[in-house]
Amino acid sequence: MKKKNISSINNFSINLKKNSHSNLSKKFEKIFLEISNDVKTKKKTLNILDKKFKLNFKIKDLKKFKNYKTITLIGMGGSILGTEAIYNFFQKKIKKKFYFFNNLDENKLYDFKKKENLSKVLFIIISKSGNTIETLSNLFSLNIIKKNSKNIIIISEKKNNLLFSLSKEFNLYYVEHRNYVGGRYSVLSEVGILPSYLMGINIFKIRSKISEIFKTTNKKLLKNNTLKIVNLINSKKFNNIIFLNYCPELEKFLYWNQQLLAESLGKKNKGLLPMVSNAPKDHHSLLQLYLDGPKDNLFYIFSLEESLNKKINIKTGTKFKTFLDQKKISTIKDAQKNALIKTLTKKNIPFREFRIKKINEETIGKLFSLFIIETIVVGKLLNVNPFDQPAVEQVKIYTKELLN
Numbered sequence: 545m546k547k548k549n550i551s552s553i554n555n556f557s558i559n560l561k562k563n564s565h566s567n568l569s570k571k572f573e574k575i576f577l578e579i580s581n582d583v584k585t586k587k588k589t590l591n592i593l594d595k596k597f598k599l600n601f602k603i604k605d606l607k608k609f610k611n612y613k614t615i616t617l618i619g620m621g622g623s624i625l626g627t628e629a630i631y632n633f634f635q636k637k638i639k640k641k642f643y644f645f646n647n648l649d650e651n652k653l654y655d656f657k658k659k660e661n662l663s664k665v666l667f668i669i670i671s672k673s674g675n676t677i678e679t680l681s682n683l684f685s686l687n688i689i690k691k692n693s694k695n696i697i698i699i700s701e702k703k704n705n706l707l708f709s710l711s712k713e714f715n716l717y718y719v720e721h722r723n724y725v726g727g728r729y730s731v732l733s734e735v736g737i738l739p740s741y742l743m744g745i746n747i748f749k750i751r752s753k754i755s756e757i758f759k760t761t762n763k764k765l766l767k768n769n770t771l772k773i774v775n776l777i778n779s780k781k782f783n784n785i786i787f788l789n790y791c792p793e794l795e796k797f798l799y800w801n802q803q804l805l806a807e808s809l810g811k812k813n814k815g816l817l818p819m820v821s822n823a824p825k826d827h828h829s830l831l832q833l834y835l836d837g838p839k840d841n842l843f844y845i846f847s848l849e850e851s852l853n854k855k856i857n858i859k860t861g862t863k864f865k866t867f868l869d870q871k872k873i874s875t876i877k878d879a880q881k882n883a884l885i886k887t888l889t890k891k892n893i894p895f896r897e898f899r900i901k902k903i904n905e906e907t908i909g910k911l912f913s914l915f916i917i918e919t920i921v922v923g924k925l926l927n928v929n930p931f932d933q934p935a936v937e938q939v940k941i942y943t944k945e946l947l948n
Contacts, residue, residue, distance in 0.1 A: 549753075549900070549907040568774060568925055572767050575924045579917065580758055587724050589931060590920070592732045593754050593913055600720045600734045606741055609717075612666035612695065615742055616643040616656075618686075619670035620678045623699075625800040626731025626912070627739045630750075632796035633908050638743045645682045653685050662688055666742070668697045670735055672727050674705025677943060689714055699734055726931055728804050731912055749905035754913035769896075770918060774925045776842060776894065777814060783840040785818045788826070788884070790877050791848040793903060795822065798846070801915050808919045808930040815928075816842065824880045835887060843888060843895040847881055848874075850902060 582590040591597055617624055624646045631642050643656060643665075667688055671679045683689070688696065692715045700707040702720045711718035719734050730736065732754060737747045756762060776782055785805065787798045802818040809815040821830060834841060851874030868876070888895045900907060923930030 549902045549904065549910060568771050569767070571925060572771060572921065575921055576763065576767070578924075579920060583755070583758070587722075589725050589729050590916075592725060592729065593916070595751075595755060597733075597751075599737055600722070601738055603741070605717075606738070608694075609666055609697070609742060612640070612664070612742070614641045614643070614660060614664065615666045615668065615739070616645065617668045617670065617739060618645045618679055618682050620646060620676050621803055622727025622730055622800075623670040623672060623676070623679070623735060625728075625796070625803055626736040629731070629797040629800045629912075630736060630740050630745065630908060631743060633793050633903065634743065634745055635793070636903075638745075640743065642743070648678050648681060653682065657686065662686065663695065666695050666697070668699070668739055668742075669707060670699040670721070671705075671707055672701055672721050672723075672725075672730070674700035674703070674707035674709075677940075677947075680706060689716075691715065697738070699738070728800075728807055729916060729931075731800065732909070746905050750909040752909065753906045754909045756910065757913055757917050766918060766921065770921045770925060773842075773918075773922055777809075777816060777922075777926065781840060782842050782894075783817060784842070785816045786834065786841050786843050787818060787820045788823050788843055788845045789820060790823050790881050791846050791900060792822075793848065794846050794900065795820065797908070797911060800912075804915060804919050807933045807936070808923050809926065809928060811928040811934075812926075814926050823884075824877060827880060827884075831884075835891060835893070839893065841893070843893065845881065845885065845895055845897045846900065847878070847898075848900045848903070850900075851875075 579590060582588040583593045585591060617627055619627075624644060628644050628646070631638065631644075643660075645652070645656075667686075669679065669683055689710060696716045697719065698707050698711045698716055699719045699721050700711075701723045702708055703723070708718070710716065719738060721730070721735065722733060725733050727735075732751060737750065740750060741747045757766060787801065789795060789798055798820045802820060805818045806815070834843070851872055853872070855872050885895065885897065900911075920930045
């Protein structure tokens with residue numbers, strides 16, 4: 545019998561107080577039907593989860609870029625976080641060197657230009673609007689735009705914006721970013737899949753299991769979990785979600801998830817602040833606060849069941865041998881994680897556990913899909929629009945006014 549890649553999809557642990565959510569149950573059914581229909585409907589954001597979804601590029605057109613050994617992505621937020629998550633997840637098997645410019649950092653730009661021959665680097669520039677200030681600032685600082693450049697890929701909406709205009713004027717390779725797919729939901733579209741292909745990742749396997757969440761068994765779990773989360777948020781007793789991460793391969797995925805939850809649910813004075821906390825490192829800095837400070841945190845615990853067989857072998861003499869001798873690092877981390885879970889349970893602190901069983905394409909695809917659907921359902925149950933970001937747009941407007 546084939547093992548499931550993510551036990552949390554069908555069997556994750558959740559320890560939340562039981563609240564009456566009968567009033568939300570009918571609403572969930574309506575929302576789930578709406579979402580299921582949106583997946584099958586073209587020009588809907590969730591169409592990216594449809595098996596028939598067609599990517600806006602052809603594999604044969606990308607083969608000319610396969611020989612680049614160094615690839616640099618320039619983008620912000622949803623335009624780059626998903627790709628960083630995929631790279632981080634598969635970093636051990638990826639042969640190429642990747643750089644990610646996801647902020648304004650003059651020192652990083654200077655060091656990069658000093659270290660790399662820019663003519664031998666493939667640049668992928670991504671901005672849904674085509675006018676993202678930080679993306680354009682990094683692009684123009686690198687000064688790589690030249691007529692008929694063969695080492696530049698641009699992904700943006702096909703409309704009157706700076707990136708699309710540059711692609712036409714300088715005859716650069718261009719891929720359309722669908723205008724109905726928001727940045728934080730775009731990882732399973734061209735935005736994340738095109739760079740994944742150039743990493744050497746099987747892009748078809750990434751998308752192969754992403755619709756499994758709509759199966760009957762998974763729907764029941766989705767309903768149970770989203771109703772509990774909404775009841776918890778509505779109680780107004782909780783302010784934060786702490787992503788306690790025992791799996792380094794998932795760190796960038798959790799930063800992708802941070803944006804997804806913050807921008808989708810942080811509206812109308814609702815939402816929880818998602819924070820990434822790496823463990824067991826943070827056992828020695830933040831755990832005291834987590835366990836004995838304000839009881840306003842919900843914990844999401846992530847771990848990996850795959851492990852290396854190499855064990856600690858203490859050779860300094862029998863009198864120095866301890867309980868750590870012949871233990872695997874993964875065994876030690878599991879003990880720390882399970883001790884934490886035992887303590888959280890004893891203290892009645894709410895948590896969820898996600899156990900990743902295998903590092904492969906199907907796993908990362910299912911993780912993206914799971915959190916996208918869950919976030920949208922929770923948003924709709926909270927009566928907030930999970931697709932917009934009105935407060936952020938206002939800051940962008942003020943920024944442009946100050947720069948003009």
